[in-house]
Amino acid sequence: MRSTKAVFKKQFKGSVQNPEILIQFMIFPLMAFMMNIFVDMEGMASDLMIYAPHMAEEMLASMPNVVTMMAAVFAGMALIPTVAGIIAEDIEKKSLRFLIMAGVKPPAYLLGVGSVIFMVSVLTALAFAFVGGFGGMDFVIFIGALLSGVTASIMLGAAIGILTGNQQSATALAMPVAMILGFGPMIAQFNDSVARVLRPLYSQQLNVIVDYINLGTDVSLWQSFGIIWANVLVMAVLFMVVYVRTGIKG
Secondary structure: OHHHHHHHHHHHHHHHOOHHHHHHHHHHHHHHHHHHHHOOHHHHHHHHHHHOHHHHHHHHHOOOOHHHHHHHHHHHHHHHHHHHHHHHHHHHOOHHHHHHHOOOOHHHHHHHHHHHHHHHHHHHHHHHHHHHOOOHHHHHHHHHHHHHHHHHHHHHHHHHHHHHOOHHHHHHHHHHHHHHHHHHHHHHOOOHHHHHHHOOOHHHHHHHHHHHHHHOOOOOHHHHHHHHHHHHHHHHHHHHHHHHHHHHHO
16 A cells, blocks of 8 residues: 555655646647537538438448547557657656555556546546536546446556567557547447457547447447456456566566
8 A cells, every 4th residue: 555655745746747648638628619519510410411321321320429439549548659758768767666666566556657647537527527517427438438448448558569569669659549449439430340349449449439429329338347347357467477476577
């Protein structure tokens, strides 16, 4: 417990002193707010109805809510490079080596770093829920799905960071992975083959839950949440295995 607190304090102080990390937690809800005001998706579909009625009907049937769309991108994409960069920086600056020598175990280190990111993400999730006007059970499902996706992204970013070992490599690997996870589910909304390929990934299941909230689609929430947390477990194990094998070399 002391190890976790020490890592948490170190990471919290570092995050507060780095405005670049904090800005991205604010920019996504702000973009969702602005798009919610200025982007008229239904109006676009209505205009399209004049020239391509079949396409417009399909667009209206699968139209994502702007807020939930941005929230899904945030949870499925934005955090991966951030966490990977934090872990890689600890390796590059030898901080991780000193922590290991001080007896910090993989779970304590991951919990300490991840708790800071998760804590700020809770505020971001509440901002999304406020902008989206969610209430009742939709609020519970939305927050639960978003924070589950956040947890998976934290684990994946940590695994990439510990695997690469320096910030440049971490960014180079994390960005394409994040883009696939963030934008792949958007493509999957219009292509069933892509949806089937991405089905085991947490970001796809996050979008399945989002569609349930927005469109009332017939899905198993238990199954979707189960797949997301299976992703979390797999990536947590990957992080710990790599930490034990290579962390002491940081």
